Amino acid sequence: MIRQLTSSERQTAAVLLLGVTLAGLALAVLGYGNALAVHGVITAVLAGGLLFYVLSALYAPEPDEDRQSAYYDDPIKVGIGLAMAWAVFGMFMGVWVAAQLAWPDLAFDAAWSGFGRLRPTHTTGVIFGFGGNALIATSFHVVQRTSRARLAGQISPWFVLLGYNLFCIVAVTGYFMGITQSKEYAEPEWYADLWLVIVWVTYFLLYVRTIARRKEPHIYVANWYFMAFILVVAMLHIVNNLALPISFGEAKSYTVWAGVQDAMVQWWYGHNAVAFFLTAGFLGMLYYYLPVRAQRPIFSYRLSILSFWGITFFYMWAGSHHLHYTALPYWVQTLGMTFSVMLLVPSWASAGNALLTLNGAWHRVRDDATLRFMMAAAVFYGLSTFEGSFMAIRPVNSLSHYTDWTIGHVHAGALGWVALITFGSFYTLVPSLWKRERMYSAGLVEVHFWLSIAGTLIYVFAMWNSGIIQGLMWRTYTEEGTLAYSFLDSLVAMYPYYIARAFGGLLFLIGAVVGCYNIWMTVRSMPSTAARGQDLPAAPAPAVPGE
Amino acid sequence: MELDHTTLVAFSKSWGLFYLFAFFIGVIIYAFWPSNRKRFTRAKHSILERDDKPWK
Numbered sequence: 102m103i104r105q106l107t108s109s110e111r112q113t114a115a116v117l118l119l120g121v122t123l124a125g126l127a128l129a130v131l132g133y134g135n136a137l138a139v140h141g142v143i144t145a146v147l148a149g150g151l152l153f154y155v156l157s158a159l160y161a162p163e164p165d166e167d168r169q170s171a172y173y174d175d176p177i178k179v180g181i182g183l184a185m186a187w188a189v190f191g192m193f194m195g196v197w198v199a200a201q202l203a204w205p206d207l208a209f210d211a212a213w214s215g216f217g218r219l220r221p222t223h224t225t226g227v228i229f230g231f232g233g234n235a236l237i238a239t240s241f242h243v244v245q246r247t248s249r250a251r252l253a254g255q256i257s258p259w260f261v262l263l264g265y266n267l268f269c270i271v272a273v274t275g276y277f278m279g280i281t282q283s284k285e286y287a288e289p290e291w292y293a294d295l296w297l298v299i300v301w302v303t304y305f306l307l308y309v310r311t312i313a314r315r316k317e318p319h320i321y322v323a324n325w326y327f328m329a330f331i332l333v334v335a336m337l338h339i340v341n342n343l344a345l346p347i348s349f350g351e352a353k354s355y356t357v358w359a360g361v362q363d364a365m366v367q368w369w370y371g372h373n374a375v376a377f378f379l380t381a382g383f384l385g386m387l388y389y390y391l392p393v394r395a396q397r398p399i400f401s402y403r404l405s406i407l408s409f410w411g412i413t414f415f416y417m418w419a420g421s422h423h424l425h426y427t428a429l430p431y432w433v434q435t436l437g438m439t440f441s442v443m444l445l446v447p448s449w450a451s452a453g454n455a456l457l458t459l460n461g462a463w464h465r466v467r468d469d470a471t472l473r474f475m476m477a478a479a480v481f482y483g484l485s486t487f488e489g490s491f492m493a494i495r496p497v498n499s500l501s502h503y504t505d506w507t508i509g510h511v512h513a514g515a516l517g518w519v520a521l522i523t524f525g526s527f528y529t530l531v532p533s534l535w536k537r538e539r540m541y542s543a544g545l546v547e548v549h550f551w552l553s554i555a556g557t558l559i560y561v562f563a564m565w566n567s568g569i570i571q572g573l574m575w576r577t578y579t580e581e582g583t584l585a586y587s588f589l590d591s592l593v594a595m596y597p598y599y600i601a602r603a604f605g606g607l608l609f610l611i612g613a614v615v616g617c618y619n620i621w622m623t624v625r626s627m628p629s630t631a632a633r634g635q636d637l638p639a640a641p642a643p644a645v646p647g648e
Numbered sequence: 649m650e651l652d653h654t655t656l657v658a659f660s661k662s663w664g665l666f667y668l669f670a671f672f673i674g675v676i677i678y679a680f681w682p683s684n685r686k687r688f689t690r691a692k693h694s695i696l697e698r699d700d701k702p703w704k
Contacts, residue, residue, distance in 0.1 A: 319687045398693050398696060402689070
């Protein structure tokens, strides 16, 4: 891959990597004697290793291909590999922490392997590691294809992808050592946050510059979703992570926000991370890969525009539903609740738009597990957004909040929507990216699909049951007006559901491993279609009625 | 006029509503503007074309 860069680009890459290596060494020196130094060493070793790789090919011959007449796919291929590796890691950690809830001995009595430290490695591993890499890879693919232009940079896509993974590695290794800001989904400390700002601004500029190069007059709607994802995540990340380190040689920092303002900023961030990281970006995937796989244009382009603006402007206000019955002013809670209910309209517009696109192609959904992945994702998207709107209503929230129902809801979205649309997109993308006729095994895609569906359903039903039982037990009073059940009573009642939840997660993990094997074998052993020459229609596309 | 919590609440409750409605109407007009129809139809079909090269 390094051989595809010109020698001056290789030099730039080497200088950048040298800079990161030195920055890592500086952190190691500044943080000598505490956990910050470990992160300095990790950074220096990873960047130094890449530097060695770049230097080894520094004087290799110049690339001979005409780069402007081809899309830039190397970073996308690496991004898919990284996403699948993070999927296996993150889901394994999820199964482990789920099993710890049923069998606490699985913490093995060590500090690093306790539930509190392992749980964020699961959330960061799946959301940022798996989801983030999938978003970066697919956004690079979609923006090039829909703009009919090559990525606007040779080094910057690598900087974005690898820099982002450095952030994830620093985050996850930090949790094992007990480094955390204690903000959910924003756990990494100040130095990792600053690094992510640099990476993310580069990502934004790269994306905008590629769109500026487009040969298509109109910016296809999937790009709008990806742009909203990149732009808003930058905004959220910066505001929520404004913090002062106790010194430049310490990992620990304190946020500039205080009290209920801190809570509001955190959940403005937290819910919009769901909205723009886990929804907008993945809707970008849906609006590109679903029509491409089904070979049918999206049912209504206008509806996709209306739901885009609905989602972007409604979600911004929904975060306060995480703080019902707290010190947050009552009207702010009501505002969050109202916007959460209104969100049902644009969410169902997107889900309905996807399903109506498939209307008339149901036989393909039946025969093609890849398309079925995306169909199921749209169904789960519709179900979990309905559930979310419902749970945001204050009296419903008084039953559901702090219970496993919330966990069930999140996983209906994360497994049923985010992961299924990603696997569907990858199974569409991998053969076309590596120029293979099809995936190695359609049967294994089928196995993966059913493992995922079974795992998700077992997980979600277990958590619905346990959540509602918990909520009811916690609010049951005796005739004397005291609580009928102790917390321990409710914990004992959870035991069978915790076992079921761990089993459901295990099925989902096995599905992801099967997916990795299938992708690996597709790349390694399927014959390339490129050898057969230009097997394309002579005319670009048949004329479309009504155009 | 003193800028306190009540002032900000009054501002967000009134102007917040106006700006969201103005935005909503703007988006409706854009989506249903007759001359945009051709552009949207082209956009939704163009992703299905099979050539896999950047355009010159």
